[in-house]
Amino acid sequence: MANSWVEAAILGLVQGLTEFLPVSSSAHLRIVGALMNPGTDPGAAFTAITQIGTELAVLLYFRRDLWRIAAAWLGALGKPWRAMDADARAGWLVLIGTLPIVVLGLLFKDAIETVLRDLRITATMLIVFALVLGFADRVGAKRRPLGSMSVRDGILLGFAQAMALIPGVSRSGGTISAGLLLGYTREAAARYSFLLAVPAVLGSGLYQLAKSWGDWGPIGPGETALATLIAFIVGYGVIVVFLRLVSTRGYWPFVIYRIAIGLAVFALVGAGIIPATA
Numbered sequence: 001m002a003n004s005w006v007e008a009a010i011l012g013l014v015q016g017l018t019e020f021l022p023v024s025s026s027a028h029l030r031i032v033g034a035l036m037n038p039g040t041d042p043g044a045a046f047t048a049i050t051q052i053g054t055e056l057a058v059l060l061y062f063r064r065d066l067w068r069i070a071a072a073w074l075g076a077l078g079k080p081w082r083a084m085d086a087d088a089r090a091g092w093l094v095l096i097g098t099l100p101i102v103v104l105g106l107l108f109k110d111a112i113e114t115v116l117r118d119l120r121i122t123a124t125m126l127i128v129f130a131l132v133l134g135f136a137d138r139v140g141a142k143r144r145p146l147g148s149m150s151v152r153d154g155i156l157l158g159f160a161q162a163m164a165l166i167p168g169v170s171r172s173g174g175t176i177s178a179g180l181l182l183g184y185t186r187e188a189a190a191r192y193s194f195l196l197a198v199p200a201v202l203g204s205g206l207y208q209l210a211k212s213w214g215d216w217g218p219i220g221p222g223e224t225a226l227a228t229l230i231a232f233i234v235g236y237g238v239i240v241v242f243l244r245l246v247s248t249r250g251y252w253p254f255v256i257y258r259i260a261i262g263l264a265v266f267a268l269v270g271a272g273i274i275p276a277t278a
Contacts, residue, residue, distance in 0.1 A: 004219070004220065004223050005222075005223055005226065007033075007036050007037065007219075007223075008219055008223030008224065008226050008227045009226055009227065009230055010032065010036065011029055011032060011033060011042060011046070011050070011219075011227050012050060012053070012226060012227030012228065012229065012230030012231045012234075013230055013231075013234055014028050014029055014032050015028075015029060015047075015050045015051065015053070015054060015227065015230075015231040015234075015235070016053070016054060016057075016230060016231040016232070016233065016234025016235040016237075016238060017234055017238060019051060019054040019172075019231070019235055019238070020054070020172055020194065020235065020238050020239055020242050021170075021172065021238065021242060021254060022133055022170050022172050022173030022176055022177075022251060022254050022258075023126075023170055023173065023254055023257060023258055023261070024122075024125070024126060024129075024164070024167060024168050024169060024170035024171075024173065024258075025047070025051070025054075025170075025171075026044075026047050026164070026167040026168075027122045027125070027126055027167045027168040027170070027261075029042050029046070029047050029050075030042070030047075030117060030119065030122055030167050031119065031122070031261070031265055031274075034119065034274040034275070034278075035268075035274060037218075038273070038274050038275065040218055040278060041117055041218070041277075041278035042218060042219055043113075043218060043219070044112060044113040044117065044208070045113075045208040045211065045212045046218075046219050046224055046227070048201075048204045048205045048207070048208035048209075049205050049208050049209050049212070049224055049228060050205075050224065050227045050228045050231045051201045051204070051205050051231070052201075052202060052205035052206070052209070052228055053227075053228035053229060053230070053231035053232035053235060054201075054231050054232065054235035055197065055198055055201045055202050055205070056232050057231075057232050057233075057235035057236040057239060058194050058195075058197065058198055058235075058239065059198065060236060061194075061236060061239045061240070062194060062195065065195070066195070066198070068087050069087045069088075069090050069091045069094070069195075070091065071087075072084075072085055072087035072088040072090075072091060073087070073088050073090075073091025073092065075088070076088035076091075086147040089149075090146070090147075090149075090195070092151075092154075093149055093151070093153075093154035094154075094195055094196055094198070094199065095199070096151060096154045096155060096158065097154045097155065097157050097158030097161065097196045098158060098196065098199045098200050099155075099158060100155070100158040100159045100161070100162040101158065101161050101162040101164075101165065101200045102200065102203070104162045104165060105162070105165055105204065108165065112165050112166075116165070116166050116167065117167060117277070117278070118276050118277050119265055119269050119274065119275075119276045119277070120265075120266070120269060120276050121166065121167070121168065122167045122168040122262075122265060123168065123261075123262040123263075123265035123266045123269070124168065124262070125166055125167065125168025125169045125262075126168045126258045126259070126261055126262035126265070127258065127259050127262035127263070129163075129168070129169050129170060129173055129174065129177070129258070130254075130255045130256075130258035130259045130262070131255070131259075132173075132177050133173050133176070133177045133251055133254065133255050133258070134251070134252060134255040136176075136177040136178075136180035136181045137177075137180055137186075137250050137251040137252065137255070139181070140179075140180030140181055140182075140183060140184075141183040142180065142183070142184070142185050142186060143183055143185065144182070144183045144184045144185065144188065145184075145185065145188055146184070146188040146191055146192055149184075149192070153182050156178055156182065157175050157178050157179060157182075157192065157196060158196070159178075160174040160175050160177065160178035161174055161175045161193075161196055161197070161200065162174075168262075171193070171197055171201075172190070172193045172194075172197070173254075173258075175189065175192065175193040175196060175197075176189045176190055176193050176251070179192060179193070186246045186247065186250070186251070187243065187246055187247045190242065190243060190246050191243070194239070
């Protein structure tokens with residue numbers, strides 16, 4: 001029993017450390033879970049529920065921005081698009097950008113919870129999207145502020161976020177890469193990634209919480225709650241550091257890290273140390 005609490009605490013720490021970095025928190029939970037308990041997958045439900053903790057950290061850190069955007073959006077209902085201010089438009093863009101992940105998440109729900117959690121797929125996505133992130137960071141113009149975002153850009157970034165339904169892609173990595181390729185600054189791309197995640201991740205987490213009630217799978221409710229709390233505390237600190245980091249430095253350290261982790265997973269699976277599927 002004690003081991004399960006320790007494992008949950010470690011997984012909560014991993015979730016908090018990786019959720020906002022472009023390295024895929026779902027991949028890390030899948031990999032660390034398999035290393036601690038070979039043949040065991042913490043599960044898509046555990047991943048989604050612990051993400052509630054990190055999204056609460058987003059709500060706390062961006063509380064003024066979110067309140068301002070929500071108030072402006074409500075006040076602008078019924079107004080033409082061009083008559084809205086930047087905050088009201090941001091509210092619409094977050095809602096529009098959330099649609100792809102909701103639709104695709106429902107359409108491919110079974111695959112997301114089963115076959116797409118194969119560690120060979122996870123390792124492949126870690127490496128492939130490391131190259132995408134590196135390319136985007138190198139060629140992106142990095143000039144556009146967040147306020148210049150169009151509906152088209154919001155939809156494209158929404159589809160980029162939806163790619164993170166596959167462990168290894170990274171929600172923040174996908175949206176940041178797309179933002180850079182569209183010419184946004186590193187900080188603008190990162191900020192929009194955080195804001196865009198709020199409705200999608202909270203909605204997914206609350207859905208999985210309701211669905212899992214009474215049937216928690218490999219990790220019980222108490223341990224899941226502990227992991228979620230740890231993810232919240234650690235995640236808040238990561239937001240502060242990450243936003244300062246990306247405003248002055250590029251994403252290449254994350255590119256190299258993703259490739260190294262992907263290759264390590266292929267090696268571990270190939271050597272039979274951890275199984276590819278649970």
